Amino acid sequence: MSTTTISRRDFLRIAGASVGALAVGQLLPVKVAEAARQAGLIDVDGNGYISTMCEMCVWRCGVRAKVENGRVVKLEGNPEHPHSLGNLCARGQSGLMNTYDPDRVLTPLIRVGQRGEGKFRQASWEEALDLVANSMQEIKDKYGPEAVVFSSTHNLSQVQFENLLNAFGSPNYGTQRSLCFNAMIVANQMTYGLEEPNRSYDGLKYLILTGRNLMEAISTSETAALSHAIDRGMKVVYLDPRFTKTAAKATNWLPVRPGSDLAFHLALLNVIVSEELYNRDFVQQYTVGFDQLAAEIRPYTPEWAAPITDIDAETIRRIAREFSDAAPNALAHNGWRTSNFVNSFQTQRAISCLNALVGNWGIHLLPAAAEGAGLGVPPQPPYPRVSAMRMDGVPWKYPLVPFKLGVFQELRNAMLSEDPYQAHGWFISRQNPVQSLPDRGKTLEAMSKLDFIAVVDIFLNDTAWFADVVLPEASYLERYDPLNVVGNKAFIRQPVIQPQGEAKSALWIYKELGKRLGLEDFFQYEDEEDYLRQQLAPLGVTLEDVREKGYAELPEEESDPFTWNTPSGKVELFSDTLDRAGFSAVPAWEEPPRPVDGQFYLLTGKVGQHTQFGTQNNQLLHKYEDEPRLWMNAATARELGLKDNDLVKVKSEIGEVNITLWATEAIRPDCVYLTPGYGHLSKGLTTGYGVGASDSVLHLSFTDPISGSQALSQTFVTVQKA
Amino acid sequence: MKLKIRLSEKLHLTPGITIMLILIAWGLFVAMVRYANGIGAVSNLNDTYSWAFWISFDLFCGVALGSGAFTMAAIIHIFEIERFKPLLRPAILTGFLGYVMVIVALLVDLGRPERIWHMIVYQNHHSVLFEIGICVMTYTTVLAIEFAPVLFEGLRLPKIAHMLHRIVIPFVILGVVLSTLHQSSLGGLLLIQRSTLHPLWWTPILPLLFFISAIVVGLGMVILESSLSSRALHRGLEISLLSELASYIPYGLGIYLLLKFADLAYFGDLHYLFSSGMMSVLFWLEIIVGAVVPIIMFSQAKIRNSANGLLIGSLFVVVGLMINRFNVSWFAVEHIRNLPLAPDFMTQTSYFPSFMEVSISVGIVAAGVLAFTLAAKYLPLFEEEEETAVHEKTSALPRIQVQSGD
Amino acid sequence: MANKNQYAMLFDATRCIDCRACMVACSVENNIPMDKTRIWVSGIGVSGQYPNLTRSTMVYHCMHCLEPDCASACPVGAWTKREDGPVVYNSEVCIGCRYCMNACPFGVPKFDWDKGIVEGPLIDKCSMCAHRIDDGLEPACVATCPTDALVFGDREELIAEAHGRIAAHPDRYVNHVYGETENGGTSYLVLSHVPFKDLGLPEGIGDEPLNTLSEQYVGNTIPVALTWATVLGAVTAGVHTYKHKNHKAESLVKETAEAAEEEIQ
Ligand SMILES: Nc1nc2c(c(=O)[nH]1)N[C@H]1C(S)=C(S)[C@@H](COP(=O)(O)OP(=O)(O)OC[C@H]3O[C@@H](n4cnc5c(=O)[nH]c(N)nc54)[C@H](O)[C@@H]3O)O[C@H]1N2
Ligand SMILES: Nc1nc2c(c(=O)[nH]1)N[C@H]1C(S)=C(S)[C@@H](COP(=O)(O)OP(=O)(O)OC[C@H]3O[C@@H](n4cnc5c(=O)[nH]c(N)nc54)[C@H](O)[C@@H]3O)O[C@H]1N2
């Protein structure tokens, strides 16, 4: 907090708009969640607790929302939800402030000024939905459905978003995945035949975290599990060029050279294989390709890795031995946002193989159930055949990237280059690509080429700022969403308060749009409650029960964990699929680019007080955030003649930003770090606007040809006094 | 033999009075802003410096500087050293006005001045501040009673004045007791700050040190106030009396210094004397200005017997005491900002009194001075001076015309 | 003496990840204005030299002293140490003198500097969520802490728990539970891997409550006053008798006495 330089006056400015969190809500009329009252979840005075789910990040912890006089006054972690276990993180605690934010968009908006001018007029849903549907239809009629790009980041109503997209017939779907964890997902697909196994920390003794900053990039239950394991005495090796809050808890912090994690892991494999420290039984019984792997990794000795990684050979060797000593209670964590370098896929493959060598499958890595399994779905006709190819090159350029989800930054590039064809419309929901995509300038340019942009959001986010129509979704405390399955329970999100203003649920919005696009048959649910009833039908429980209890129990499915959905049915250390696609079939070294003299690796990474690009306007989080500054090693700063709190100019090949400097010991001398999510363009975010700078302005677009991952640490910058 | 009271005499708006009035008006204005928008609107006080200029100046200095009243009352009424009598009334008035000023200042400083009576109703018998509050309230009343005869004389109600005179002794005793208590208790107020007040100042005998220094400064104030008022009001100076008072000061200060250093030695804190940076400087400043210099000056009859010597020597005493009170209540208090804890928006890391903050105190002082001036003009404050005062002509002191009754 | 069976909170700095969920939770639970907070995480952060670094965080709020100085100091008794642990505030009686802020060795109470006489400024500090305790709930900050860096429970049990943790990992902790004895003991207990002063906790505060001396001092007021009054009365009488005898016998202070008499007339 010492880095906070928000002055008292700033706070007064904010406080002026709202004395206290709840006072803000008091500015808005109270709308008691009538249904909740009828269901007896809240009493006649509008007091009670309602079970629902957090949506401040994709972890979706269980929440028990406290309602007083029809107003939500506090959110508590639901002890029955495996993701919260009774706890909420700072973002989860602040959730009601998102709902009561005075900047909420509460009626549909239609642009009146130039794009990006931020001039809108309020409109009725009729008018706004008609406009969106007509514009989309017009484009479809003129250029084909593929000329409308759809994009959205993981959320619970995404099934219906995808339903709209598929019914509409566009192949062009952009998700956050290529910016986030595609490297990890594709690597797991290739190795284990599933996207992401569940991790268990029970009894774990040794953990290697590769840039997985769990103490700041928080998933409440996993963060807690890690913390408890450390308490118990588990050893943690943590690789990160920054001394993060996770590094502080690690047994061993290794300030690895960015992009060289692969060399480290290859060297671990080398030691474990050459010293025969692997789990022979597991390898023999359940894996394929050990010999090829063993042969290929022979050159990757710790001595080879040391100069590449800046981690000395002895340390690498020691860690390899400790890791295998602890087996099978040893785990190499894949990481989550693994989009760091174009070689990140290989890093992920190496990590996946490392786990296989110590045989922790079934103990610390567990098969994960498919999303939504066991629940009913509304009936619908088959989707129209899509004839157009995806704009982003999946699969024709990126054969191994999961087809459905695409490569977002390439989609954007294609909008700009009009190659392979021209896009004309963009329908975006719950996503902020203007900020989350690398190279903001490019994104804005691509948008300027489009005929029509519609955004579904709860705020006038940076993307909505450039939209033609903004459709206000009800906040997560005001709406139903499809059920969310965690473990063997399906959890409910339900309105804690009635939607404010004219805001509506996404389920409603998509259905209404579908109707207007002549796709009514694809949306065979009366309303949100009907949707949930259809989901619950196979389980034989009533919606009322689920609302009361917060979840429905799913029948336990017995399955053999020791079968894998790979071509060989085994864990593939050698992947035929990779081989046939022309990529290295076993993990192999790929030299990442390095900054030249005077340049720094530009690092990005989450902070515990914000989620991505959508919470910086939350007054409660703003209150307790650190001022976003550029981290630079103190000695380096001295060499450059820079002091703490100097205003500096950070320049990459494509852009520059000004930001204050934090001269700190907590980062490698060849790196700088900028907190993502700041530097908003939208003046509709009165709390967040004007704070910090956007790293997306600086980020170059690089796509890993195997996983489609954007390489977010591969941008090099110079820093000088502004 | 009495002074003719000239209530009918017109008050001339001399430049001095005009300035006072302007200062008072400005202070009043600032006070209004404070009541409307909060203490933070006019002062730089903050959660780190919750007590600073106002408390140090208005309360700590104010109360100590008002101690002339009880000192003189004791000398004259209890020890019946009656030759000092001419000094009594102005001393009582100074004390009374001083306490009224303290109370007025507290009404500005308290967050909830309208609740000041809560002290009487919701008593916390463990609180030193409660004790001080009650003592100050009672003592101010006592001072009013002690001063009342002068007022009634002024109002030409000698009967009442006479009556009050007869019962003055118990009140004087009460006044001395109350003064002893609350003068020491201001030191007692800081006992609880053992962990935050610098060891050069914090000691369990703080109350005793406060009491002794209050007596000394009481003498100093009588001298100073006589010297100043004699110049301002063009009045004669009671040099021989003042000189005698001044001769007591070195004893008082000597005892004070002895206790102070014995205490530092006893608690093993002597090493702080030169090793605490700014704190050491402040400590020595206070000791040299407030004790060493006055001891040297007032040990010399020549200085004691000169009007300038008295003025300057007493100034040292008073300023030295003020430095001491500022030190203990503000400068030497380790503020929690030194603990690297609070986020910036919670903790101002620095404090310097604002212009408005100071102007409230200045306005109050101006009001006090004006009240004293008016009292001197209209009330029999300096009675009998013709007989007892030894008028000495000095170049700085023009002989003053006093109209006497007969 | 303080109640043995009282609630307390235990903060373990080795577990805290500086996520600030506790702070947001407190702000919401207690409806704290945006420019205020009852709880804060120290900003000490990183220390050492690259690459040999440590990091410490301290969640800081009211210590809920067993013998609170704020309560001892307050002239109107606005603070109460509840039997079950929390030190709570009575906003109805506070006069806004801010002595509690000075008296608290931990710099805890905060004041409404920007409220005028109509809004009525008050003091604010952590209440241990006494209202939640009354409802059978843990304090909001504790309830949400994802890593159990903050836990709530019976003070004696927590002290035992804290010593248990030290015993289990002597290499990890400073061998002391801050608050077990400091300032007479507190109901907020702290475990740390770095010296407590690096967490910003005042060291050398001692085990004797700060208010012991001042309470003794105030306790002596009445006897001292009575004795002093008696002495002064006696002295007055003595001096008076002596002087008047002398006056008659030797007329030494004749003029003075006459002057006095004149004055009395
Ligand atoms: N509080 C909070 N929690 C979140 C989120 C959030 O926005 N806020 N978002 C959620 C989401 S969507 C995701 S994907 C996860 C992401 O969580 P993480 O996987 O932890 O990803 P980041 O925080 O983006 O980056 C982690 C670290 O990678 C480091 N890094 C950068 N380049 C390299 C490199 O080449 N090698 C190594 N070893 N490290 C490198 C950075 O310094 C950073 O500290 O967090 C989730 N949890
Ligand atoms: N520079 C940089 N870029 C990154 C990353 C990074 O660390 N640094 N991280 C990458 C990662 S890991 C990810 S996952 C992506 C995320 O990228 P995005 O998904 O584009 O970003 P978010 O901020 O998660 O976007 C969420 C949007 O949803 C809105 N929103 C919030 N609640 C609701 C709701 O209830 N309904 C609707 N309709 N909208 C809502 C918010 O206002 C916000 O505009 O970014 C990637 N890009």
Ligand code: SF4
């Ligand atoms: S991790 Fe935090 S923000 Fe994400 S769902 Fe859980 S409580 Fe909400």
Ligand code: SF4
């Ligand atoms: S919630 Fe827990 S881990 Fe997070 S800052 Fe507070 S005490 Fe530390």
Ligand code: SF4
């Ligand atoms: S920490 Fe301060 S405010 Fe809290 S009980 Fe102790 S003295 Fe009172």
Ligand code: SF4
């Ligand atoms: S500010 Fe209020 S609570 Fe604090 S000591 Fe003064 S009267 Fe008591």
Ligand code: SF4
């Ligand atoms: S106990 Fe309650 S009042 Fe105190 S810091 Fe925690 S949440 Fe805030």
Ligand SMILES: [Mo]
């Ligand atoms: Mo992500």
